[in-house]
Amino acid sequence: MLNIPLMSNNITKEDTQCLIRFLETTDRFTNGPKVREFEQAWSEWLGTRYSVFVNSGASANFMTMAGIAQIYGMGEVIVPTITWVSDISSVIAAGHTPVFVDVDLKNMAMCEAHILEKITDRTKAVFLTHVLGFNGLSESLLNELKKRNILLIEDVCESHGATLNGKKVGSLGFASNFSFYYAHHMSTIEGGMVSTDDEEFYQMMRMYRSHGMVRETTNEGYKKNIEDQFPDLNPEFIFMVPGFNMRSTELNAVIGLNQLKRLDDNIAKRRENFRLFIENLDGKKYFNEFDTEGNSNYAFVLLLREADPEFFKQLTQTLREENVEFRRGTAGGGNQLRQPFVRKRYPDICPTDYVNAEKIHFYGMYTGNYPGLDRRKILELTRIINKI
Ligand SMILES: Cc1ncc(COP(=O)(O)O)c(C=O)c1O
Structure with missing residues (x-):
């Protein structure tokens, strides 16, 4: 049996030892200097001026959409059909209206032409997901959005280190x-x-x-101005916006700082794994024309060439027999328009109109790609699935 889990050894002994050393020497455990240090290191790695560390990727989504509504007002936000639930629920929760767009098969990100078609004078932002390690942006889309004054928010939760023309995604839009x-x-x-x-x-x-x-806020002028405006309030407790508690802890930041040291090496290994996987995949059975320029895949993406339910069933059976862990659809489970929370809210939207999202939903899946994965296992995996 091949025995390939989705992820292996992502928190190393070195990480836990680093954490133990920290615990023995600190008396500050929540949001403090280590969080700031991690934020600064992250901004430097990514190439942005600012970063805010929170307790999950979904929290990042919710805060971002709420912040856009607060500063720019509520409106339409263009979202993909292939994404994670919080890329849609955060839009709804902030009072925006999600406008759905089908994806391209080459990178599973929103189709550029469809994005541009759906822009109206109510559009506040395009909330683009870089799916499963593929860069989902092009220079022409960036230019079009700039020209039309539309905010671009990048969700890079699945694609750390992917690039467009050498620049890291997550540093190309308004926020990420x-x-x-x-x-x-x-x-x-x-x-x-x-x-x-x-x-x-x-x-x-x-x-x-x-x-x-x-x-x-770290803006002292802003703080003073607000305090002067509300002299009846205790300056320690002025609640300016309807916020959340989405803080993380010093402990998580310590692990993040240690992990960041090996992120680039791990990305290079995963990229090499993906190249080996895709080059050995039978292109007659599996789609293999992914745009791998600047990719950073933490998963092996499998999409059937033809819509063939029997073949897909055999594929899942084979993977189970080999104890290869997989997820059907993509990280978010496939076409989000099929999810009950979307269907109920938008009964007139027809999931089958989004042809590529449907194909990925029914004939797509992914398996694990992690730095320590043996290249012989990758070759054996492709050999076994090519035989089906
Ligand atoms: C595209 C995308 N956005 C957001 C999230 C949410 O991240 P988290 O699981 O850290 O909340 C995920 C989850 O994996 C994701 O794939």
Whole structure:
């Protein structure tokens, strides 16, 4: 049996030892200097001015959409049909209207032409997901959105280190969201990040993370101004926006700092694994024209060439027999329009109109790709599934 889990050894002995050393020497456990250090290191790695560390990728999504509504008002937000649940639920929760777009098969990200078609004068933002390690952006889309003054929010929870023309995705739009959940490129056990170059948005995210409190901003002028405006309030407790508590802890930041040291090496290994996997896949049976320029896949993506339910059944059976863990659809389970929370709210939207999302939903899946995965296992995996 091949025995390939979705993820292996993502929190190493070195990480836990680092954490133990920290615990023995600190008396500060929640959101403090280590969190700030991790945020700064992350901004440096990514190439943005600011980052805000939170307790999950979903929290990053919720804070971002709430912040956009607070600063720019509620409106339409263009979202993919292939994404994670919180990329849609955060839009709804913030009072925006999600406008759904089908994806391209080459990178499973929103189709550029469809995005542009759906832009109206009510559009506030495009919330693009870089799916399963593929870069989902092009220079032409960036230029079009800039020209039309539309905010681009990048969800990079599945694609840390992917690039467009050498520039890291997550540094190309107005703001970006990352996840450090256990199964991702790097882990803080649970965790997420909002990154941006925009000072006002950064300060807003700091407030949203901690109950909407003004004391969380690092802009002293802003703080003083608000305190002067509300002399009847205790300056320690001015709640400026309807925020959340989405803080993380010093412990998670310590793990993040240690993990960051090996992120680039791990990305290079995963990229090499993916190349080996895709090059050995039978292109007559499996789609293999993915756009791998600047990819950073933490998973092996399998999409049937033809819509063939019997073949898909055999594929899942073979993987089970070999104890190869897999997830059907993509990280979010496939076409989000089929999910009960979307169907109920938008009964007129027809999931089958989104042809590529449907194909991925019924004939797509992924298996684990992690740095320590033996290349012989990768070759054996492709040999076995090519035989079906
Ligand atoms: C695209 C995307 N966004 C957001 C999330 C949420 O991240 P988390 O699990 O850290 O809440 C995920 C989850 O894996 C994801 O794949």
